[in-house]
Structures are given as C-alpha cells and as structure tokens.
Amino acid sequence: MTKREQRIQAIAAEAAEWRRELHRNPGTAFEETFASAFVASKLAEWGIAHETGIAGTGVVATIEGMRNHSGRVVAFRADMDALDLPESSGQPWASQIPGKMHGCGHDGHTVTLLALAQYLQETRNFDGLIRLIFQPAEEIGRGAHRMVAEGLLERFPFDEIYGYHNWPGLPKGTFAIRPGPMLAAVDTFEIHLKGKGGHAAMPHATRDVIPAAAQLVLALQTLVSRETDPMASAVVSVTNLNAGTGATNVIGDLARMTGTVRTFSEPVRSHIEARMKAVVEGVAAACDVDGLFEYTRIIDATINDPESTRYCEAAAAAVAGSAHLREFPPIMGGEDFGGFLQHRPGAFIALGQSETDAASPHNKGLHSPQYDFNDAILPLAANYFAELAERRLAID
Ligand SMILES: [Zn+2]
Ligand SMILES: [Zn+2]
DSSP states (O other), X not given: OOHHHHHHHXXXXXXXXXXXXXXXXXXXXXXXXXXXXXXXXXXXXXXXXXXXXXXXXXXXXXXXXXXXXXXXXXXXXXXXXOEEOOOOOOOTTXXXXXXXXXXXXXXXXXXXXXXXXXXXXXXXXXXXXXXXXXESOTTTTOHHHHHHHTTHHHHSOOSEEEEEEEEEEEETTOEEXXXXXXXXXXXXXXXEXXXXXXXXXXXXXXXXXXXXXXXXXXXXXHHHHTTSOTTSOEEEEEEEEXXXXXXXXXXXXXXXXXXXXXXXXXXXXXXXXXXXXXHHHHHHHHTTSEEEEEEEEEEOOEEEOHHHHHHXXXXXXXXHOGGGEEEOOOBSOOOTTHHHHTTSOEEEEEEEEXXXXXXXXXXXXXXXXXXXXXXXXXXXXXXXXXXXXXXXXXXX
C-alpha cells in the first residue's frame, strides 16, 4: 500500500461515519441544509477556503497546491441530495426523516469529496488549484444549471471537471467509463387536448379527445422509429394519460398526457422537440380538438470528453488495476453532471459497489427503498480522485 493509500484509508474509515450521519439526515432538492452545513463545518475544521449559498445549499471549496505555477484548475463534483422515498434498507443508520432517503448514494459521493478535501489539504502535492463542487438538486436536474446561472464558472473558474456515481450493477471496486455519450439528456413534455364532451351514444355531437390521445401515443413513437437515425438513440415515453369522467356513457372534454424524452445529441433532441409539437398540433387538428404542447429541457446529456476520459481510465487503472476497468455501455438514464460538461471538458465514471451476497443493500438498484451506499468503496473512490488530481496537476 502506498503512503497515499494508507492515509486515504484512514480518512475513509472516518468518512464512513460522516456518511452514516448524512444518511440519517437526508434533504431533497435545494433542502440539503444538513449536508451543506456538514460539508462547510468539515472544510472549516481543516482550514479549507470555501463559499456556501451557491444555488441555495451548494458549496464550493478551493485548495491551492504547494505550487501554483501551472495556472490550471481541476474541479471535482459531488451531489448532496436525497429522494422522496420512504426507506426500508433496515440499516442502523436509516433515514430519520419520514418519506426521504439517500436512495442514490449521494451521501457517499459527498463524503468521498470530503475525504479527498482532507487529503489534498494535508498534502497539497500538486501544481495549481483544486475546486470541490458540492451541488444541490441532482435528482431533479436543477442543481448544475442553477450553480452555473449563479456564476459558478466566473466566480470559481476551472478548466476541467470530474465526477463519479456508485454503481450497484457492477462488482465492488470495478470502474466503468466510456468516451462520448454515457448518459442521456432528460426532457419532459405535457400535452393537453381539449374537445367537447357529451353523451357517449351520440359521439357525432361531441369532439372526442380520446381517439386523438390514442392516435397521438402511436404517432409520437414514429418520431423515434421513422425520423431518428437508427444509429442514434432516442426514447419517447408517454407515461401518463388521463381522460374521461369515470362514467361509461359520458365523453369527457379533456385529456392530459405527460412523459419523458431521452436523447444523446443536440440535433436529435431539437428535432424531436420540434416534431412533437407539429405532431400534436397536426393530430389535434385532424381530430377537431385543440392541442397544447409544452416541452421542458431538464438534464443535458453526459458526454465525456475523449481526452479527459483517457486521463480517468489511466487514473482508475493506476488505483484499481486495469483488470478492474471496463467500458460503460451508454444508458438512457440522465445525470445532472452533464450540465457542467456543457461548459467545460471532463468525464464521469461509474464505480461498482455490489457485494457477492445478492441480498446486500449495496446490490439493490439506485432509487430502491432497500438500497444503501457501500462504504467499502470510499477509499478507492477518494484515491481515484486524488490520483487524477495529482496526475492532472503534476509537479514536474
Ligand atoms: Zn438518483
Ligand atoms: Zn444519483
């Protein structure tokens, strides 16, 4: 074990206790007051310069290397928010806040960055500046945008940014990454159809929204099957369809449909948005009902910069061994980290956390009420970030 590994191992043993403290006190989007105060108090304890209140509960810390001649700044990011989900992990440190839990392991990500902070502040074995970004509201895809809107890039400039997510689908200690598209852009849509209700036995005297809604569900699928390059990726899912009054003999006035769109590329994203609007208006007109369409961009795709990805692969192989490095198959799930990658190069990596015991809470999927972050990956995660920091800002 290297000196650095030894030190990080010792810090991580304490970080597991911090993690359980955060786990007991989850806060959802922009209400991460416990985590935010906890982070700030640790940073203060170690004499690390930091500012709070960025995007509400966000915290940004800066650590200067023993040399600062390179003029370069490398950022690491952790998310702090929990989910609206009642916990049933059965862990002794389960949530004490009814209806809320750390079901995505952001408690673990937060303390990984704290462990990194403590190590880097003690050693400062790099040339340049390190920024540590503790972001709120990852789960609703609003934290990154708001931090940027509140001047993150101007007030705390950085050249590149890195983050990780614990991954129950991979064995503990295995890293997975890929250059280019890794996680999708996440958008939502809402469609309102308005017709004219009436007696179900006299449909000709009504303007029925239900056939219009049914046609729309199918027509929207053709935007993926007929208009998107088969080698590109897109998902259009209508996830809610509400219409009718509950009576079998009444035709209602209104239908409401909502759902999600997932894409990787900006041209595909804009095309689907524009064409959905045209299809809603066209189908509504054909069915003689009024159609209203709203589209909201929530999360930008996580597109790993190829060069940054190579640095991550090298760092992961150095700390875990190349046998524990895999290619991440892209998935249509989203990550608010993409909001930072819109502005600066960087890369996101997955770190496996599953145990051989399939019933372990660490093997449950993200957002499962039985899930729990695996503290055993803390030293490796912090060591990976430290390796990346010391490589990217190497003292020569
Ligand atoms: Zn999540
Ligand atoms: Zn997450």
